[in-house]
Each structure stands twice: as C-alpha cells, then as structure tokens.
Amino acid sequence: MPYWETLTDRSLWLQLGILVAVTLATYLLLSVMLRVVSRQLAQRDKGSQSRFFHFASELLRSTSQLLIFAFALMIGLKTVDLSPRWESAMSHGWFIALAFQIALWLDHAVKLWTDSLTRDGKARNPVTTTLLGIIMRLVIWTMMLLSILANLGVDITAMIASLGVGGIAIALAVQTLLSDMFASMSIGIDKPFEIGDFIVFGDVAGTIEHIGLKTTRIRSLSGEQIVIANAELLGQIVHNYKRMNTRRIVFTFGISYHTPVEKVREIGAQVKRIIEGTEKTQFDRAHFFAFDESRLTFEVVHIVQTASYNEYMDIQQEINLELMETLRNMEVEFAFPIRRVEFIGGDLPEVKVAGMPEQTTAANASPYGGAS
Structure with missing residues (x-):
C-alpha cells in the first residue's frame, strides 16, 4: 500500500512534472541561446581581422550537450522541494558540471590554437607544437580533477606531494x-x-x-x-645562412709591377664601373692595397643583395669576366709568381743531358787553357 500511495501522490507527480518541464525548457533555451550567439560571432568574424570572434564561436559550438542538460536538470531541481542532503549534492553537482565544461572549453581552445599555428603558412616545428598542446591539456585536466576532488572534501595535499616526488624520480630517470x-x-x-x-x-x-x-x-x-x-x-x-639578407664580399687581384702609375690609378674607377653595372650588388670600395711579392695587390669590397649562394657566385663570375676584359683592353697584365735566382761567385754547376755527347765548352774549360 505505501508504494500505491506514493504513486497516487499528486504533489509528487506535480513536482516531477514541474521538474521535467523546467528542465526541458531550460535545455532548449540554453541550446538556442548558444546557437544564436555562436552564429552572431561567426558573422562578425567574416569582417574582422582578429581571430577572437572565430575562437569564441568555435568554443560555444563545442559546448557539451550532456553538460547543458545537466545544467538544465539542476535548474529544474531548484524549483522543487529537496532534502538538505540533496541540496548539498546539488551544490557539488553545479561545481563538477561547471569544472568539466570549463576544462572542455580550454581543451578545445588549445586545439584551435595549435591548429592555427600549422595553418598560417609559416614553417614551424610540428613536434614542439604538439608537445606544447599535450602539456597544456595535461595541466588543464589535472587542475580540473584536483579542483573537483578538493570541492568534494578530499585532502589533495598528500596527492600533490606524491605527484611531485614521483615527477622528480621520473625526471632523474629520463633526464637525457x-x-x-x-x-x-x-x-x-x-x-x-x-x-x-x-x-x-x-x-x-x-x-x-x-x-x-x-x-x-x-x-x-x-x-x-x-x-x-x-x-x-x-x-x-x-x-x-638562410636568414642572411646581404653578403659582404671581399676579394683581391694582382697586376704586374710593370704597370704604369697612370693605369694603376685608373683601375679602381674601372672596378667601380664594373660592379655598379652588375645587378643585385652594391659597390663599396676598390683600392690599391699592398706591394706584395710579384704583384701590386688591389682589394675590392661589394655587397651582394641576395642570400642565395648560387646567385652570389653568378654575380662574382660576371665581375671577374668583366675585370679580365677591362684589364686586357687597358693592356694591363695580371701578375703571376716570378722567382729570380742570382749566383754570386763560384762556377755554375755542370749539366749533363742523357743521350748527348760530351763536349768541351767555354763554360767548363780551364781558365789556364786546358780541359777541366
């Protein structure tokens, strides 16, 4: 009979009817509101340079329907009379549902951020992006779990301490x-x-x-x-070297010591004309630099306006060819190594060539008239 009385209790059925009606109405209202707000944010995103509206719209779309229903149910439970024990459970339920939803929003925000890093056309380290995403998600869900446990009355101090000790042990084991x-x-x-x-x-x-x-x-x-x-x-x-916008080039060349001074003076101006007439490079200086062994040395500096090594070599080759042609027209010779050996006193050594008959020459004749 008690069960029959419970089933025929009008106040109970009235409260259940109010609970169902309020829950469904709240669920539909929250769903429609989220859909409308998300659509409005998506429309604003089309004419905006900022990514804020896109992120906000995607976060609202990612809202869990189950958690929306849980919020609607708890709002419905507020309209009926409940025992103090159920009131305490509801307070925990509000916090758990809200913590889960915030964690879901943050998790989806991290996913949107990492996806945006890989779609903006810039070359990035995909491993670093993935690693950052994993660490941030791990922190989010760990904080959510600890906050729920703390709200339920669990002492999380010992848990945090044990996690810290375990983390240190793992870090030492895999430090490399x-x-x-x-x-x-x-x-x-x-x-x-x-x-x-x-x-x-x-x-x-x-x-x-x-x-x-x-x-x-x-x-x-x-x-x-x-x-x-x-x-x-x-x-x-x-x-x-890929981030090198310009390249400073220093090269030298040498001309013969027999070159007249007037032509030596003119060479610097000719080098300037050659470099200024070459594309993608900028003339800096050209000077008669030093008196070196066997040559008069010129030092030339120009700034190549490209980071490509192949383009730099093409430019330098063109400059070298133009320089060869210009010096040839000026009748100026490039220097080449010359060694002069001078014998002072004594006799030259006798040189014998295989297959040649021995002959007495004036070089090896005795100064007294006899053969040496």
Missing part, C-alpha cells in the same frame, strides 16, 4: 630524453632555425629536414643525412 625534449621546445619557441634553413656548425653544413622530439636531421651538402641530439645542437654556435 627530457633535456632533448625541452631543447626541441626551445627550438620551436625561440626559432634559431626552422625546417628548410641552411645552417653551418662545426664541420657540418646542410639543410634542416626534420626537427623531432629528441633529434634534428640535417641533409648535408655531400648528400648524407646527419642526425644530432637537440640539446647538443643548441650547445653549438650555429650559422643560419
């Missing part, structure tokens, strides 16, 4: 791996080089092919792939 991982993250954040850059360090020169979690792979000029740990690579002095 962690150092390379953090080096990879440092490469991704600081960007000393990126995929496709041509770098030189030590006796290695090549193009970055892949920046991994532990190692970086470089394709050398001779063709082989060089693999180096990230932490070791960051410990090197790295020359990044």
Whole structure:
C-alpha cells in the first residue's frame, strides 16, 4: 500500500512534472541561446581581422550537450522541494558540471590554437607544437580533477606531494630524453632555425629536414643525412645562412709591377664601373692595397643583395669576366709568381743531358787553357 500511495501522490507527480518541464525548457533555451550567439560571432568574424570572434564561436559550438542538460536538470531541481542532503549534492553537482565544461572549453581552445599555428603558412616545428598542446591539456585536466576532488572534501595535499616526488624520480630517470625534449621546445619557441634553413656548425653544413622530439636531421651538402641530439645542437654556435639578407664580399687581384702609375690609378674607377653595372650588388670600395711579392695587390669590397649562394657566385663570375676584359683592353697584365735566382761567385754547376755527347765548352774549360 505505501508504494500505491506514493504513486497516487499528486504533489509528487506535480513536482516531477514541474521538474521535467523546467528542465526541458531550460535545455532548449540554453541550446538556442548558444546557437544564436555562436552564429552572431561567426558573422562578425567574416569582417574582422582578429581571430577572437572565430575562437569564441568555435568554443560555444563545442559546448557539451550532456553538460547543458545537466545544467538544465539542476535548474529544474531548484524549483522543487529537496532534502538538505540533496541540496548539498546539488551544490557539488553545479561545481563538477561547471569544472568539466570549463576544462572542455580550454581543451578545445588549445586545439584551435595549435591548429592555427600549422595553418598560417609559416614553417614551424610540428613536434614542439604538439608537445606544447599535450602539456597544456595535461595541466588543464589535472587542475580540473584536483579542483573537483578538493570541492568534494578530499585532502589533495598528500596527492600533490606524491605527484611531485614521483615527477622528480621520473625526471632523474629520463633526464637525457627530457633535456632533448625541452631543447626541441626551445627550438620551436625561440626559432634559431626552422625546417628548410641552411645552417653551418662545426664541420657540418646542410639543410634542416626534420626537427623531432629528441633529434634534428640535417641533409648535408655531400648528400648524407646527419642526425644530432637537440640539446647538443643548441650547445653549438650555429650559422643560419638562410636568414642572411646581404653578403659582404671581399676579394683581391694582382697586376704586374710593370704597370704604369697612370693605369694603376685608373683601375679602381674601372672596378667601380664594373660592379655598379652588375645587378643585385652594391659597390663599396676598390683600392690599391699592398706591394706584395710579384704583384701590386688591389682589394675590392661589394655587397651582394641576395642570400642565395648560387646567385652570389653568378654575380662574382660576371665581375671577374668583366675585370679580365677591362684589364686586357687597358693592356694591363695580371701578375703571376716570378722567382729570380742570382749566383754570386763560384762556377755554375755542370749539366749533363742523357743521350748527348760530351763536349768541351767555354763554360767548363780551364781558365789556364786546358780541359777541366
């Protein structure tokens, strides 16, 4: 009979009806509001340069329907009479649902941020982006779990301490791996080089092919792939030639000591004319530099306006060819090494050639008239 009385209790059915009606109405209202606001933000995003409206619209779209229903149910429960025990449970339920939803929003925000980094057309380290995303998500969900446990009355101090001790033990066990991982993250954040850059360090020169979690792979000029740990690579002095906007070139050439002074004076002006007439380079100076062995040395400086090594070599080749033609027209000779040997006193050594008959010459004749 008590069960029958419960089933026929009008006040109970009235409260249940109010609960269902308020829950459904609240659920529909919240869903429609989120959909309308999300659509309005998406329309504003089309005419805006900022990514804020796009992020806000995507976050609202990612709202969990189950958690919306949970919020609607708790709002419905507020309209009926409940025992103090259920009131306490509802207060915890509000916090748990809100914590889960905030964690979901933050998780989706991290995903949108990492996706935006890979779609903006810039070359980035994908491992660093993924690693940052994993760490940020781990922090978000860990903080959510600890906050829920603290709200439920669980003492989380000992748990945090044990996690800290366990983290230190794991870090000591894999410190080499962690150092390379953090080096990879440092490469991704600081960007000393990126995929496709041509770098030189030590006796290695090549193009970055892949920046991994532990190692970086470089394709050398001779063709082989060089693999180096990230932490070791960051410990090197790295020359990044792809980021070199200009190239200062210094070269010398020598002319003969027989060149007249007037022509020596004219050579500097001719070199200036040649470089200024060459594209993608800027003349700096050209001077008669030094009296070197066997030649008069000129030093020339010009600034190549390109980072490409092949283009630089084409420019230098054109300058060299023009310089050869100009000096030939001026009847100026390039210098070449000359050695003069002078014998002072004594006799020249006798030279014998195989197959030639021995002859007495004036050079080896005795000064007294006899054969030596």
